[in-house]
Amino acid sequence: MRRRIGVVGAGWTGAVAGRLLTDAGFAVEVLEKTSVVGGHSRAETMNGVVYEPNGAHIFHTDNEAVNQFVNSHGLTRPYDHKVLTEVFLSPDDDEGHLLSWPPQVEELKELPVWPKVEQELASLPPYPTGDNFEDYVVSMMGRTLYDLFIRDYTAKQWGRPATELSARFAPKRVELRRDGHRGLFRDRWQYFPPNGINEVIESVLSTVAVTLDTEITVADADRLGQDYDAVIITAALDDFARCPGELEWRGIEMRSRFEPTDDPGGVHTPAYVTNRPSTRVPYTRTVETKHATGQQIEGTVVSEEMPGAPRRHYPVLTADGANERRNAELAEKIAEHFDIPVYFAGRLATYRYINQDEAIADAMAVAHKVATEQGG
Ligand SMILES: Cc1cc2nc3c(=O)[nH]c(=O)nc-3n(C[C@H](O)[C@H](O)[C@H](O)COP(=O)(O)OP(=O)(O)OC[C@H]3O[C@@H](n4cnc5c(N)ncnc54)[C@H](O)[C@@H]3O)c2cc1C
Structure with missing residues (x-):
């Protein structure tokens, strides 16, 4: 049997x-x-x-x-996944800057904060160190980039300060790009059905x-x-x-809404995934899957990713x-x-x-x- x-x-x-x-x-x-x-x-x-x-x-x-x-x-x-991040350089900024995620040194050089970032990068240890997430990431990219890209996103995502989180998953999540590679992943194969x-x-x-x-x-x-x-x-x-x-566990709730578009290829947000680290919005990112599917259909669906839902994600x-x-x-x-x-x-x-x-x-x-x- x-x-x-x-x-x-x-x-x-x-x-x-x-x-x-x-x-x-x-x-x-x-x-x-x-x-x-x-x-x-x-x-x-x-x-x-x-x-x-x-x-x-x-x-x-x-x-x-x-x-x-x-x-x-x-x-x-085949699909080449590229993510954007909306960053506000100062509290008075009305509009955010759309920058690549992971941060790209070549793009950062165009920003007014670059001289400070450059100074911080010059004094980093040769390899990132630290047991908690914040120490590790600051030692990888310096305090200014950490504050712009990571600090508030992490606090929203995990509901606790980054100092309480393990550094173990940082290498998988965070990087500072110096080689101009724009895709989020470096794997040999990437697909989107x-x-x-x-x-x-x-x-x-x-x-x-x-x-x-x-x-x-x-x-x-x-x-x-x-x-x-x-x-x-x-x-x-x-x-x-x-x-x-x-x-x-930490869970998310995707608040998804249908939006009409003028043409079948139309979309509403700048990218499939746009990180929104700012505390001006309660969600961590917007997701618009139509960018990745390439679906030709009138309308699109935009989802706001709300952290802290009681789900096992x-x-x-x-x-x-x-x-x-x-x-x-x-x-x-x-x-x-x-x-x-x-x-x-x-x-x-x-x-x-x-x-x-x-x-x-x-x-x-x-x-x-x-x-x-x-x-x-
Ligand atoms: C927000 C988010 C984003 C992600 N993004 C990516 C990404 O971009 N790329 C990537 O590769 N991976 C991503 N992942 C990871 C990916 O979702 C997981 O690796 C994958 O889904 C794991 O599959 P699994 O079968 O182990 O678990 P699950 O997909 O969770 O499947 C578990 C199944 O078990 C069922 N089940 C649970 N309890 C019981 C029970 N008691 N009795 C019977 N059935 C039960 C559930 O209903 C479910 O169908 C993401 C995950 C999350 C949460």
Whole structure:
């Protein structure tokens, strides 16, 4: 008889793990609590315009196996992601300056604050240092650029001063560009699907049994033990274990609105993603997905990204690593409720700040582990 694997969650991680194990001969069932697949990466439409209710999602990777996998499911349309930031140089400025993100030294040289910035850059250490986010970033770009681009954005985004945040995720988020490379990413492959990512994830799941509208919690452990020989959990562990508040999360709410346009190619904001670090607005950025899809349709959807929503979007990586430790403890406690092997994978269950390609790589690793340990 084929070995049976239950997978909790139909985002990238659950979908890819489910697909690979199905291909390897396991009897897989993916259990998803909502009525749709795709998790955080999912796109929706408003009056026919594709937009992203969970924030901008750009697919980029340097991982050859991941690239081949997504190509084989139709994700091939090249895209070069460029971000702008609206910066106010002084409190009296009526209009902000639209500058590249990450900051580009060549552009900064045109600004009146350049002499001060130049002086600060000259006295930086050879490599960024510091345990907390603020110290690390100031040591990378100096105080003036930190104040203009980072300080208020970070406080809005995380709801706490940057001094309380870990420097661990700074290298992934912040850079000062001296080489003129304008794209946000340097990965070999970057794509944006014209209709949103859903059809790619649906292709991944096309041969996998998926049961929607089914929320699984630790209370289902006995039943899962009867139905499957092993289970992979991609859900947030504090939610799965029914102990909300045990882990800290930061969430966003995309306030999305339809705007008419004069012509089918029309857009409303300067870029797909425009960072808005200023405290003059409560949101952190605007997202207009039509820039990336290139959709030819009358109208557009602009989303303002409001931080601080009670949703599980971002793990909060504090300088002391306390939340990561609590997540590891929760994983151990959850596993004790099961009589079958339990595996944890993906962004939520492992409480890591990972991108879609890393979630896919995680799924590949867990599928390999399950196949090796559970037999085909
Ligand atoms: C605001 C934001 C912007 C991002 N931007 C990018 C980007 O530009 N590029 C990029 O590559 N990545 C980006 N990411 C990261 C990307 O969203 C994740 O890496 C990816 O979605 C992780 O997939 P996952 O399957 O691990 O988790 P998810 O996508 O969260 O999927 C988990 C699934 O499990 C389901 N589920 C949860 N609990 C249960 C339960 N108890 N029972 C059953 N089902 C359950 C959920 O409904 C969901 O479908 C961004 C993330 C956020 C939050």
